[in-house]
Amino acid sequence: MSTTTRRIVAGVSGLAATSFLASCAKDAPQDTWQPKGSNAKIIDDLQQPVFAIAGVVGVIVFCVVVYCIIKFRDRGQAMPEQTHGKPALEIGMTILPALILAGVGVFTFRTVFDLSKTSDTQMVVNVTGQQWWWEYDYPAQPELGITAPIITSGQMVIPVGTKVLLRETSRDVIHSYWIPALNGKRDAVPGRVHTLRLDADKPGIYAGQCTEFCGLSHANMRMETVALSKEDFAAWVANQLADAKSPAENTLAKEGEAVFLNQCVRCHQVNGLKKADGSPAIAAPDENVWSGAAPNLTHLMSRNTFAGASWDLLNKKCRANVWGASSETVGKKYLAGVSEECLNQTDLRRWLRNAPAMKPMYADPTQLSSTNGKYRGMPNLGLSEDDIDKLVAYLSTLK
């Protein structure tokens, strides 16, 4: 073998090996080739054959080009006779691709229409994006046991085998909701409401992330859809409908509640929380946060990620236990929430100590003139370690 040939062989086999190995990624929760719901399957049923056709065409074109390069390379021969045009070939090469594209087009349109149907909706969730987290609110749907609106953030919980319709919008800039295993992406646009169907075949935690660049912490705007069996979902709903219970007197958590009332309630709602005078504490994120919202923390410990689903509320061991669980057991494990032993103290404390240091957020109190004095994200509140201890104790009670 000549050196050149050897180089070519080495290069080609290197490329082939890389692409082969790349396709074997094991821990790839956002793999678009592994549909886990009927809408994702509709897309998959289109993209598989289209990819195959494109692959065949690509290989043919590539081979012809390589053949021409080798066969007609310059060996010092005389310039061959030049011909101009070959109508039969040209017409054929126009019609063939047009036919292929038309075929693909027909199936693409069918897929688009299939994906935009709303007539078979079984459940509705309103999904609102803002810098840099997602809020979900479930309108009252008594037939599903949702007797009053539910509100949560980061992780959206749905029952398996149920056709869920998301109504997406945004409070500030354009975001885009995408759980690759369950469906394609759909932009959340301020002032508009876009619908997206979602359903999951099996219980599990399906990861995704915002796919429309939305500012500083776009990369930290993640989300999960958690699919639970119908019974587990009912249990989740029952828990979400309950108000938070005030901690017992003379506990660290009770002191934490006081700190919370002082520092946090101006942005964060905790349903059932009462002010010292006994009146309900109503958060006012509309007055303090640029987007007008902050996560409702009533059931913080029922979700297992926080701050745009970018950090874990579960420590490493417990996380592996829940996220690695089989579809039979994942529901029960998820419903167990975040217990004291499982709490990821490190990251939660880090967040309370200085949130913008963890997640860039334009929350510098000296730089708020462009936002009318409102914060974009959660500011550094300068809490003492003492207060943080108390707050963690309190937050742990928000099951």
Add this chain to the structure above:
Amino acid sequence: MFTPGSKFFLGLTGFSLAVCVLYIALVDNATGGAVALLSIATASGVVAGLSLFNRDGEVAVGDTAAPASAEQLTASMWPLIATVGFVGVVAGLITHPIVFFLGLIALLAAGTEWLVQSWSEGASSDKVYNASLRGRMLHPLEFPILATVGLGVIIISFSRVMLAVSKDAGAIIFIVVGSAVLFAGAIFALKPSLKKTLVVGICVASAVGVAASGIAAASNGLRDDLVKAKKEHHFSHKECGEEESEHFDHLAEGTISMRSNPIATIELRDGKLTARELGVDKVTQTITFPRSNDATIIFRNKDEREARLTAYLGTKAVQDGVVEEVLNCTQMIGIDHEQALTFKIAKPSMASEKPYTLTVPGLEGQSIEIMVP
């Protein structure tokens, strides 16, 4: 050895460098200003070099045989205008910014014209050639600017007339003026033999006429209903009861809503109010409305009478202890018409004593509850 032009630019370079040094020495945080001054110094330095190199572009240097230049010079009004502009700038500094800006514009325009004119007059001994040189430099500037100003004057004058006369008179004026323009245009096109002075005369006379009526109309003020609307600030004072809509634009009701993206559609039919939410094929009496986010609903009137949809959006404190209901509403909607209504509710339902609702004033017992999570 230094040509007059290069002297000027060398002076400018030295001066801005000196100022720059002073500026850096005297001003805190001087980066921006220093950069600007250095840029001026650099730019004028380059120009100074250029004019040294080409001896001020003095084409006439080798052309000394040309006849005395005295008779070449055309009379110029630019020095006069430049003086007026300069006075305007100075006077504007102590009187009114408008005077200053007008003066500045006059100064800049006169400066440019003057510069190019004297440069072109020194270009050669051929007057016609010099004039064409001037034209080549300045026409690309003059024509668009004059056209913009001319058109602007006509449009503004005409719009003043339309704002001053009544709506009906406005329509008639529009028809008459439009026909006159069409007629004149047709004549000009069909009779190319018309004297140029006649055509120009007609055009100038009409332009002056429009401008004069514009000035007259503007000094006369707006027509009554516009004056009233302006005073009442009517977009922020909607009537949300049973009364007629006095200030709404009636033509908007049928169109705008079609293009919006409603979270729900509210329908009034046979005296009953019902709602349909986006993506849910079901009629309901409760809609979920996003919290702290603008969203839009559509009100569709299928009843046998005009009706308005009024949204009760909670209360707000206007003074210590005084609270006021927050209402928003559509106008009176005609039969078979619809209108979009966009609003925002900052606080969840649990923060409001009375539920947020949508009702039709004058229609008892019908209401849609707005749930805000």
